Structure formats: structure tokens, C-alpha cells
Amino acid sequence: MRFPLYIAQRYLKSKSGNNIINIVTILACMGVIAGTMALFIVLSVFSGIKDYSLSILDTNTPDIRITPNQGKSFLVDTNFINTLANSPDSITYTKVLEERAFFKNKDKEAIAFIKGVDSLFNKVTPVDSSIMVGEWFSNNSTNSCVAGFRLTRELDLNVYTDRLLTYVPKAGKGYITDPKNAFKNINPQVIGVISNQNQEDNKYVYVPISLSQELLNKQANEVSYIDIKVHAKNSKNTLNYLKNKLTNYSVSKREELNSSFYKILNSEKLIAYLVSLLVVVMVLSNTSGTIIMVIVDKKKDIKTLVNMGAPLKKVRRIFAIYGFLLNLAGMFIGLIFGIGLVFLQLNFELIMITPSIAYPIAFEWQNVTVVCCTIVIFGALASLLASGRISDKFIKRR
Structure with missing residues (x-):
């Protein structure tokens, strides 16, 4: 050679x-x-x-999301919280209650999603960093909301001056005899507008979770899913742990939530x-x-x-x-x-x-x-x- x-x-x-x-x-x-x-x-x-x-x-997608295998919501009990607390890595989790709703402002109407979030939501998914007008609602707020930019334009909303009338159908069986009693509504004050390059944020109206639970007639510990931020370089250990412990739930990582x-x-x-x-x-x-x-x-x-x-x-x-x-x-x-x-x-x-x-x-x-x-x-x-x-x-x- x-x-x-x-x-x-x-x-x-x-x-x-x-x-x-x-x-x-x-x-x-x-x-x-x-x-x-x-x-x-x-x-x-x-x-x-x-x-x-x-x-x-990263601004609106968590590291891990836990959703129910059946139904649209589940109860977060003591055993569930203990399972999260014993995860191998340090984590922050937030409770979210989400549902499709009908929104109205003056003579303009739109259908989007109402998303009830708790005080830890922005520590898991920092959506508040995308506020372009106004502010995010405080932890003790009970009747405020933050809307997506596209929805704000569709409904011609003005921050701090307009209230966003929100309707959802009442749960129940049988025929509706009185249309006036068929819907439950809230009327939160618009205090902020979100705008970023992720189009998913435009379809949401964010409210305190207590307000969404009241609107959807849910219990205080009932949620649609749990979002988790893992304070480690790799979330694989926590992901495997949760999948082994929470066999009745669907545990998805960020890549699976945005697979396409x-x-x-x-x-x-x-x-x-x-x-x-x-x-x-x-x-x-x-x-x-x-x-x-x-x-x-x-x-x-x-x-x-x-x-x-x-x-x-x-x-x-x-x-x-x-x-x-x-x-x-x-x-x-x-x-x-x-x-x-x-x-x-x-x-x-x-x-x-x-x-x-x-x-x-x-x-x-x-x-x-x-x-x-x-x-x-x-x-x-x-x-x-x-x-x-x-x-x-x-x-x-x-």
C-alpha cells in the first residue's frame, strides 16, 4: 500500500x-x-x-402531553398527582380544559376553541411571550380572556373595552324544547391579543381554567389534558416512566403531537x-x-x-x-x-x-x-x- x-x-x-x-x-x-x-x-x-x-x-407545544384514552376529559385525583410528583426528572405540569365554542361580538360571529388554563400554563408553554396587545390575565382573574390575532380581527374585538360572548351547548339528553336554555354562556373581558407565526394559536381563546370549568359544567379537578415541561436535557426517562405508570392514559411526546x-x-x-x-x-x-x-x-x-x-x-x-x-x-x-x-x-x-x-x-x-x-x-x-x-x-x- x-x-x-x-x-x-x-x-x-x-x-x-x-x-x-x-x-x-x-x-x-x-x-x-x-x-x-x-x-x-x-x-x-x-x-x-x-x-x-x-x-x-416551543411556545405552544409541551414536552409531554397526557390525554384520556376514552372520553374528552378526566379527573385529576391524588394518585395521579403523586405519580407526577414521583417522576424521575424535575417537571412542571399544567392543567388544561379545552372545548369548541361559539363566539360573538356585536354582529360578528365565529367558531373556535376555548382553552381554560391554570397559573402554571405559561411556565410549560410560554404563550404569554407572544402577546402583541394588552396583557395576560393574572392568577386571581376570574372573568378575563386572551384571544388569537385572527379571531380578534374576525370579531373586530377591542382590548379592554369589549367583552367576548361565549356559548357552548348544555350537556344532556333528549330534544331541545326551549332554544334559550340550550346554551350556557360566559362574557369575559378581552385583555390581550396573541400573535405568532404558529397558526394554531389563532384558533384559541384563553381563559382561567375555573371559568372554562364553569362554562362547560365540569368539576374543579376535571381537565382535557395535562401538559408537562421536563427540566432535563432528555425527556425520555420521564416519558417511559409515565407510560408505564399511566396505562389508562395516552402519553405523547412533542414529536408525536406534531408528527406531520x-x-x-x-x-x-x-x-x-x-x-x-x-x-x-x-x-x-x-x-x-x-x-x-x-x-x-x-x-x-x-x-x-x-x-x-x-x-x-x-x-x-x-x-x-x-x-x-x-x-x-x-x-x-x-x-x-x-x-x-x-x-x-x-x-x-x-x-x-x-x-x-x-x-x-x-x-x-x-x-x-x-x-x-x-x-x-x-x-x-x-x-x-x-x-x-x-x-x-x-x-x-x-
Whole structure:
């Protein structure tokens, strides 16, 4: 192995007597540099987009959610609370009661969801950070609400001056004889408006949980689900613990609550990688052409090596290693430039989406690994295919 490596290094470092070979070799190396940079930057951009999108989800999606297997609500009893208290990691949990409701303001009407939350809600999912007008209701508030921006526009709500009339059907059986008694209603004061890039928040009206329990005729400890924030780097231990202890409930992690969103993000990154891979393959095919040209240029050297007793297999290996080293050099230089551009964007925000939001990008070692494996594997294949052109017939040909 040392002999082919030594000769390959000499060929790579020394200039050829043919200037065209030198120029083509430089161009091939520059192509690998550009292909590596492009692949790494594309993967870094999609990693940044993924992180940015997930940061939006963090404001309204908990680490873990516990819902009943049957029915729309359940009672939070002492045993349930003790189970949460004994979780392996430190957690914060919040009780939520949610239901579809009918909303009216003056002559405007809409159907959305009323969401009753307790005082710990914003410690689990910091929705209050998205308040654009007004404020979040205090812990001792009993008749206030915070509405989503889209719903606020639909109903033409004014903060602090309008009350939001909210109706839900009364539970019961049989026919309705008096429409006036068919609905239960509340009339909370609008004190805040939420606006963020997650469209899910626009369909909610947030109220104190006691008010929603009164509206929906629920008990004081009856909820739709429990949201949990895990104060640890990994929520896997808590998730497994809750699944083992709460067998009558559905315990879901964040990825499961937004499974379609995660699938879209991963699919987009995969598609971007495959498109960039086509560019890389085309670039590496140019490397194969360069190796073939070098083989033709070094035909006399090849004959000399064979006449001196070098096996054909080792001669082929010389040019396979030559192409591999050429691709490796281009890969390292391309990664240095690519990583440099990523850190420039992260630190100096050279490209902006809006005057206040920089184009998202992220540095991940996983992307470095993917790029290295791609260039090494496909570069090795291209080099082996090109070096395979050396044969007895080629050597004997004049």
C-alpha cells in the first residue's frame, strides 16, 4: 500500500509537463470544493429552518402531553398527582380544559376553541411571550380572556373595552324544547391579543381554567389534558416512566403531537440533500475524467512500472488513490469555506429575511459527517471506475 500511495502523492504534488492536465486538475479540485460547500451550506440552511420552526412550536407545544384514552376529559385525583410528583426528572405540569365554542361580538360571529388554563400554563408553554396587545390575565382573574390575532380581527374585538360572548351547548339528553336554555354562556373581558407565526394559536381563546370549568359544567379537578415541561436535557426517562405508570392514559411526546410537521421538515431536508447530491455526483464525474486524462498522460510511467514487475492491480491502485486524494483535498477546503460562511451568517447576519430576522442557518456536526461520507464514498467510486480503465490492452497500445 505504501508504494501506490507514494507514487499517487508524487503525481498530485508535482506539475505535469502538459499544462492542460494541470489546468484540468485544478478545475476538478475547484469543482469538488464548490460541490462540498454547496452540499454543506444547503444542509446547514435546512437545519437552521428546522430549528427556527421548532422554536415557534416551543411556545405552544409541551414536552409531554397526557390525554384520556376514552372520553374528552378526566379527573385529576391524588394518585395521579403523586405519580407526577414521583417522576424521575424535575417537571412542571399544567392543567388544561379545552372545548369548541361559539363566539360573538356585536354582529360578528365565529367558531373556535376555548382553552381554560391554570397559573402554571405559561411556565410549560410560554404563550404569554407572544402577546402583541394588552396583557395576560393574572392568577386571581376570574372573568378575563386572551384571544388569537385572527379571531380578534374576525370579531373586530377591542382590548379592554369589549367583552367576548361565549356559548357552548348544555350537556344532556333528549330534544331541545326551549332554544334559550340550550346554551350556557360566559362574557369575559378581552385583555390581550396573541400573535405568532404558529397558526394554531389563532384558533384559541384563553381563559382561567375555573371559568372554562364553569362554562362547560365540569368539576374543579376535571381537565382535557395535562401538559408537562421536563427540566432535563432528555425527556425520555420521564416519558417511559409515565407510560408505564399511566396505562389508562395516552402519553405523547412533542414529536408525536406534531408528527406531520416533523415529517415535512425531514422530507424537505432529504429532498434538498438528494438534489445537492446530483450536483456532487456531476462534479465527481469530472474528477473521473481528470484521472483518465492523467492516466493517458502517464502512460509511459505505467509501462515502466509494469516492466519493472509492478502488478496491474497496484498500478490501478496508484490512480485510484490519486483521485481519492484529489477529492479529499477538495472536500477539506470546501468544508473550511462552508463552515466559515455558516459562522459568518450566524455571527454577523449577512443575509436577512426581514430587517429584524436573519436567514436561519445552523452548524451541526451531523451535517459535517454527512458531507464527508458523501464525498468520500462517491469520490472513491469515481476514482475506482476511472482507474479501472488501465488494462493490458491499454498498456500495449502505442
